[in-house]
Amino acid sequence: MTIVGWLQAALVFALVCLLVKPVGTYMARVFEGERVFLTPLLGPVERVIYRFARVDASREMSWKGYAFAVIAFSLVSFAYLYALLRLQAFLPLNPQGFGNLAPDLAWNTAISFMTNTNWQFYSGESTMSYLSQMAGLGWHMFVSASIAIAICIALIRALARRQMNTIGNFWVDLTRSCLYVLLPIAFVGALLLIWQGVPQNFDAYTTATTIEGAKQSIPQGPMASMEIIKELGTNGGGFVNANAASPWENPTGLSNLIELVCIFLLGGALTYTFGRYVKNQRQGWALFAAMTTLFLGGFIVAYWAEAAGNPAIHALGVLGGNMEGKETRFGIAASTLFATMTTDTSCGAVNAMHDSFTALGGLVPLFNMQMGEVVFGGVGSGFYGIIYYAILTVFIAGLMVGRTPEYLGKKIERKEVQLAILAALVVPVFALIPAGIASVLPAALATLNNGGPHGFSEILYAYTSTVNNNGSAFAGLGSNTWWNISTGVVMLFGRIAIMVPVLALAGALVRKQAVATTAGTFQTTSSIFVVLLIGVILIVGALTFFPADALGPIVEHLLNLQGKVY
Amino acid sequence: MAATQPSPDERDSTLRHIITSVLYTIVSVVALGFIYPVVIWGIGTVLFHHQAGGSLVVDKTGTVIGSELVGQNWTKPQYFAGRPSAAGKGYDPTQTGGTNYGPTSKKLIDGTKSTIAALKKANPDATGPIPMDLVTSSASGIDPDISPDGAYYQVPRVAKARGMTVDAVRGLVAAHVTPRQFGLLGEPRVNVLELNRALDAQGAATK
Numbered sequence: 001m002t003i004v005g006w007l008q009a010a011l012v013f014a015l016v017c018l019l020v021k022p023v024g025t026y027m028a029r030v031f032e033g034e035r036v037f038l039t040p041l042l043g044p045v046e047r048v049i050y051r052f053a054r055v056d057a058s059r060e061m062s063w064k065g066y067a068f069a070v071i072a073f074s075l076v077s078f079a080y081l082y083a084l085l086r087l088q089a090f091l092p093l094n095p096q097g098f099g100n101l102a103p104d105l106a107w108n109t110a111i112s113f114m115t116n117t118n119w120q121f122y123s124g125e126s127t128m129s130y131l132s133q134m135a136g137l138g139w140h141m142f143v144s145a146s147i148a149i150a151i152c153i154a155l156i157r158a159l160a161r162r163q164m165n166t167i168g169n170f171w172v173d174l175t176r177s178c179l180y181v182l183l184p185i186a187f188v189g190a191l192l193l194i195w196q197g198v199p200q201n202f203d204a205y206t207t208a209t210t211i212e213g214a215k216q217s218i219p220q221g222p223m224a225s226m227e228i229i230k231e232l233g234t235n236g237g238g239f240v241n242a243n244a245a246s247p248w249e250n251p252t253g254l255s256n257l258i259e260l261v262c263i264f265l266l267g268g269a270l271t272y273t274f275g276r277y278v279k280n281q282r283q284g285w286a287l288f289a290a291m292t293t294l295f296l297g298g299f300i301v302a303y304w305a306e307a308a309g310n311p312a313i314h315a316l317g318v319l320g321g322n323m324e325g326k327e328t329r330f331g332i333a334a335s336t337l338f339a340t341m342t343t344d345t346s347c348g349a350v351n352a353m354h355d356s357f358t359a360l361g362g363l364v365p366l367f368n369m370q371m372g373e374v375v376f377g378g379v380g381s382g383f384y385g386i387i388y389y390a391i392l393t394v395f396i397a398g399l400m401v402g403r404t405p406e407y408l409g410k411k412i413e414r415k416e417v418q419l420a421i422l423a424a425l426v427v428p429v430f431a432l433i434p435a436g437i438a439s440v441l442p443a444a445l446a447t448l449n450n451g452g453p454h455g456f457s458e459i460l461y462a463y464t465s466t467v468n469n470n471g472s473a474f475a476g477l478g479s480n481t482w483w484n485i486s487t488g489v490v491m492l493f494g495r496i497a498i499m500v501p502v503l504a505l506a507g508a509l510v511r512k513q514a515v516a517t518t519a520g521t522f523q524t525t526s527s528i529f530v531v532l533l534i535g536v537i538l539i540v541g542a543l544t545f546f547p548a549d550a551l552g553p554i555v556e557h558l559l560n561l562q563g564k565v566y
Numbered sequence: 567m568a569a570t571q572p573s574p575d576e577r578d579s580t581l582r583h584i585i586t587s588v589l590y591t592i593v594s595v596v597a598l599g600f601i602y603p604v605v606i607w608g609i610g611t612v613l614f615h616h617q618a619g620g621s622l623v624v625d626k627t628g629t630v631i632g633s634e635l636v637g638q639n640w641t642k643p644q645y646f647a648g649r650p651s652a653a654g655k656g657y658d659p660t661q662t663g664g665t666n667y668g669p670t671s672k673k674l675i676d677g678t679k680s681t682i683a684a685l686k687k688a689n690p691d692a693t694g695p696i697p698m699d700l701v702t703s704s705a706s707g708i709d710p711d712i713s714p715d716g717a718y719y720q721v722p723r724v725a726k727a728r729g730m731t732v733d734a735v736r737g738l739v740a741a742h743v744t745p746r747q748f749g750l751l752g753e754p755r756v757n758v759l760e761l762n763r764a765l766d767a768q769g770a771a772t773k
Contacts, residue, residue, distance in 0.1 A: 007750060045597070053589040072583035076591055125660050135599035142598045171590065178598060187606070194610035197635060199620040201607060205660070206622060208630045210638045211762060212645070218633050218659050220620050224610060225603035242653075242662035245705035247635035248620075253752025310669045313701070316678055320698035324674065325664040327704050328649070328711035331753035335705075353664035353705045362668075454668035476666030556670055565672040 001307045005333025009299060012257060012337065013292075016264045020288070023265060024272025030180040031153045031173060031273075042179050049175055060166035063507025066154055067500055069170040070147060074114055074496075077143060082110040084136045094129035095204035101127070108484040113140035115495035116148060116378060118230070118237030118348055118471035119487060121479035125219040125240040130202055137237055138226040142186075145233025146177035148380030151502055152270060153177075155384050158506035159408050160277040163513050167506045181266070182232060189228035192258055197251035198224040223248055231262035234378040236348030236471040244338070244351040245327055256334055256351060263347045267291075267376030270383045278408055282525035287386055290533045291344075294375045298364045299340045305361035306336045312563060325356030336361065339472075343368035346378030348471030355449070355458065355474035359557035362474070363549060366461055369468045370549075371541035372427055378469065384502045386533075389540070390524065391420040391505075393533045397522050407524060409514040416508060419501045426497045428544040430467040430490045435460050435548065438486070447483065449476025452566030453559065457552035462487060464545075467494035623759065632759055637710040643688065644727040645762045646712070646720050649699055650681055653707025664705045678702075691722035711755035714743045728769060738764055 029036050050057050061069065084091070085106040089099045101109065105121060112119045113136075124133065150173035158167050194200050199220055206218040223239045227249050230236060236243075244250040244259060268288065275284025307321040321332040330338070335352035342349050343365035354365050368375060374386040391407060395417050398405030405412040438444035438459045448455040458474040465472055466487040477483070523529065610618040621634040632638055639657040640647045654661035667674035681701045686692070697715040717739045725735040742761045746752050 004746070004750065011750065049590075049593050049597070052593045053586055055586060055590075068580065068583050069586070072580065073587040073590065076584065076587035080591055080595075123661065123663070125662060134603045135595055138603065139595050139599035143594060171586065174590075178594065183598070183602065186602070190606045191610060191613065194606075194614045194618050197617045197621050200603075200610040200618045201620070203619070206620060206630055206633075208622070208632045210632055211759075211766065212638070212640065212642060214639060216632060216636070216638065216657070216659060218620060218622070218636055222603045222607060224618075225606040240662050242664070242706035242708075245664075246662050247706060247708065247710055251621075251635055253747040253750075257751055309698075312669060312675050313678055313698075316675070316682060316701075318678070318682065318696050318698055318701050322669070323698045323702040324667065324669075325703065325705045327706060327709050328699055328713055328716075328755045329709075329752045334752065351705070353666055355666040355668060356664055356674075356705075358669050449666050450668045450671050452670055454670055457668070474666070474668075475663065476668075556668070560670050565670050565675050 001303055002333065005303065005331075008333050009337050012260045015261045016268050019261070019265055020268045020272050023269035024284070025276060027181055027269060027273045028276035030176050036180065038180055038184060046175055046179055050171070053171065055169075055171040057169060057172050060169050062165055063167055063503045063510075066167055066170045067503045070151065070499065070503070071496070073174075074147065077140065078110050078114040081113060081136050081140060082106050084132055085109060088129045088132045091129065091131050093131035093202065095202075096129070098127060098129050104481050104484040105479065108488045111488045111491050112471065113137050113235075113237060114144060115469050115491045116144040116233070116235055116346060116381070117466060117469040117491045117494075118235045119466050119473065119491065120237055120241075120471070121484055123241035124238060130221050133226060133239060134222050138229065141226065141229045141233050141235040141237070142178050142182055143174070145182060145229075145235060145379050146174050148378055149177040149181065149266070149270075150174045150380070151499055152380035152383045153273075155387060155502055155506045156274050156277045158510035159274075159410070160279075161510050164510050167503075167510055182229060185232055185262070185265075186225070186229045189232065189258060189262060190224045193224045193227055193255055196255040197247075198227055198255065199248055200224040219248070227259070228262065230349055231259045231347060232266065234263060234267065234345045234347040236342065238349065244349045245353065250351055253329065253334070256330060256338070259349070260338060260341055263341050263345050263349070264376045266379040267345055267382045270380065274383065280525065283408065286525050286530050287390070289530045290537070291375045291386070293530075293534055294371070294537065295340065295344050298344065298368055298375070299337060302340050302361050302364035303333060303336045305358045305364070306332050308358070310358055311561060312565065315563060322356070322358050322361065325353030327351065339365050340368065342472055343470060344373065344375035344377070346373045346381055346469050346471075348465065350472050353475055354461070354472060355476045359553045359560055362457065363553035365472065366457070366464060366549065366553065367541065367545070369464045369470050370427070370431075370545040371537050372424070373468045373470060374537060381469070381498070385498070388420045388423045389533060389537050391416055392424065392540075393529065393536045394522060394524065395420075396536065397529075397532060401522075403520060403522075406515060406521060409517065410509055410512040411515060416505060419505045419508075423498050423501050424540055426494065427467055430493050431460070431463045432544070432548060434486055434490055435463045438463070438482075441482065443480065443482040447478030447480055449478070450566065452564075453552050453556040454566065457556065460548055460552050463490055466490045469494050634757065634759065635710055637708045638759060640758065640762065642727075643723055645765070646717060646724060646758050648712060648758045649709050649716070650677075650701070650703040651707045651709075652703045657708055659708050662706050662708055664707060665703045689720060689723035691726065692719055694719065710757050710759060711744075712758055714739070714754055714756055717756040717761065724765070728765070735765075738768065
């Protein structure tokens with residue numbers, strides 16, 4: 001561990017902290033339809049979209065209407081991408097002449113991008129036409145992120161409103177998220193990335209003749225425009241197989257910094273937006289504080305483990321931290337920071353190969369996801385995830401003192417707690433049961449890249465990542481029909497089975513009236529609340545996943561110390 | 567926020583949601599899937615022509631010999647070598663990726679052993695420990711860089727193969743160390759293609 005390494009992490013986090021207030025305020029204004037500095041430019045575009053799609057922007061929706069719109073749009077966007085991938089060979093912007101995707105791979109990929117997971121069982125540079133990349137995958141990165149932001153804003157409205165029936169208009173929230181939030185930041189960010197060296201063109205791959213006389217085919221394509229939204233929307237799907245570890249997607253220390261800030265930016269800023277809506281910024285900062293603590297804890301453990309290195313390599317006389325699967329220009333600090341942040345959120349982009357991390361270094365990304373990706377989290381989804389935990393926290397605190405729990409002046413009753421428990425169960429059920437099945441299924445075991453406990457870690461990581469819609473992988477795992485279909489199903493449940501209860505929760509909360517704050521009210525801006533919230537998140541994550549983690553990374557760590565190999 | 571009385575739309579038919587979704591998909595694909603990347607391409611190409619085109623490296627005759635971003639498979643002793651690569655048969659930019667071997671992988675340990683043996687055999691005059699980056703595969707398989715230590719370690723071999731003095735080659739390496747950006751971001755490194763081109767250029771100048 002080096003001082004420069006700590007400073008790099010401190011700089012990234014300081015930038016995020018600085019941007020939380022302006023971006024959070026801006027989002028609150030945008031989603032309430034107030035005039036912002038981009039309104040003269042984007043207002044006309046917004047109106048064209050509404051007119052073309054026949055959206056009545058003045059009409060609000062009940063939670064059921066909102067949920068139906070979300071599901072209908074998700075379905076259509078899935079069908080569109082599936083068709084595009086199955087037909088790309090017949091479509092333009094395919095200079096390498098890539099063929100159509102097989103049905104099971106197209107199904108997996110279309111679900112993966114529709115659910116904001118961006119799990120990839122293909123290598124972009126040898127599979128996807130430029131059309132599929134930009135008009136299929138890249139487009140999904142905007143809209144799948146915006147769906148989650150829209151639902152998050154709907155939930156925030158429900159928390160702020162009193163005795164109403166509606167939670168906003170889905171199409172309006174979706175459009176404003178795409179146009180006013182994601183697009184301007186992506187626009188500036190993409191140009192910064194090109195400046196740093198990320199390609200953006202529509203050329204065929206360049207054939208180079210190297211100095212030693214070999215031929216090298218160098219991929220090209222519209223990479224920068226996709227790279228920036230990939231981080232900003234916490235999507236994570238790389239243009240090429242090596243993702244942000246490839247020097248095209250992430251060529252320099254500065255491009256790495258830009259991408260890292262984008263991963264945390266909107267998840268962090270939404271806590272401020274929340275504070276604006278409920279007219280108490282300290283409510284937002286309390287959530288931010290809990291997130292920060294969990295982020296720091298994960299980073300410290302991962303950085304320590306990777307800097308300590310692999311004892312099995314040290315035994316061969318080569319000393320130093322673990323550089324297997326890491327890039328020279330990032331080194332250990334920036335690689336570990338990326339791995340921590342990409343799994344705190346639902347991003348899943350990688351600038352190093354998590355599969356080759358040390359056992360404990362790899363446990364951190366795994367555990368980050370097992371907590372439900374609420375540490376800043378996916379854009380939108382991280383916020384509504386932590387609201388579930390906040391409800392559980394006030395419920396548990398209420399049980400301790402024998403009082404009806406309240407959150408933001410709303411009584412938390414049976415229905416809210418049931419929905420929160422339901423959501424908390426989705427992740428372990430759809431991660432652990434398929435992982436158990438896959439551990440004994442020959443078709444699943446056939447594509448493992450590692451033996452021993454690390455092989456099991458690859459399985460556990462795959463389902464943990466897909467159910468949380470993260471998309472990062474212990475990437476040695478190969479693709480086949482079993483993996484394509486089972487992870488597709490898991491991704492779908494991980495998205496829909498969390499989103500619909502969120503909207504139901506919003507529907508229940510928006511109807512409630514405010515109860516007066518009294519001396520006995522549990523203050524959800526207090527440090528006791530923050531500590532309890534962190535405790536609940538850790539305990540729920542640890543209790544459900546510890547036995548599985550013990551069979552994977554933890555036992556692997558002990559065997560690694562003894563010099564065992566598989 | 568408009569002060570209109572909101573009207574729940576639970577009576578909306580499923581068909582209406584689907585129609586809106588289809589229309590919305592069309593208009594947003596045009597905006598975000600076409601106009602956005604094309605505008606970025608236009609502006610990016612004007613402002614940063616070299617980078618937008620893939621940072622290609624061209625020799626005097628106009629032949630593309632590679633990209634600043636992409637490492638190459640160096641096999642000859644008079645050139646500095648890059649890190650071990652898991653991309654295809656080595657540094658294949660159309661098959662990027664790492665080994666994905668875990669820390670207890672037998673293949674990882676066996677592979678590292680043979681890499682160490684090969685490094686020692688090719689470079690018997692080297693002093694000091696072997697740097698970590700020279701025995702570990704990168705994440706992308708096309709890492710264009712090695713660490714400064716990784717370059718200095720190879721100096722005796724390169725100097726011998728070229729008949730240059732060790733000090734001259736060391737000086738060239740030192741001149742090609744890329745420092746951290748702004749003194750803080752990234753790690754110090756040496757771009758192998760640039761260093762080897764500089765070696766060739768110097769060899770041509772002294773002839």
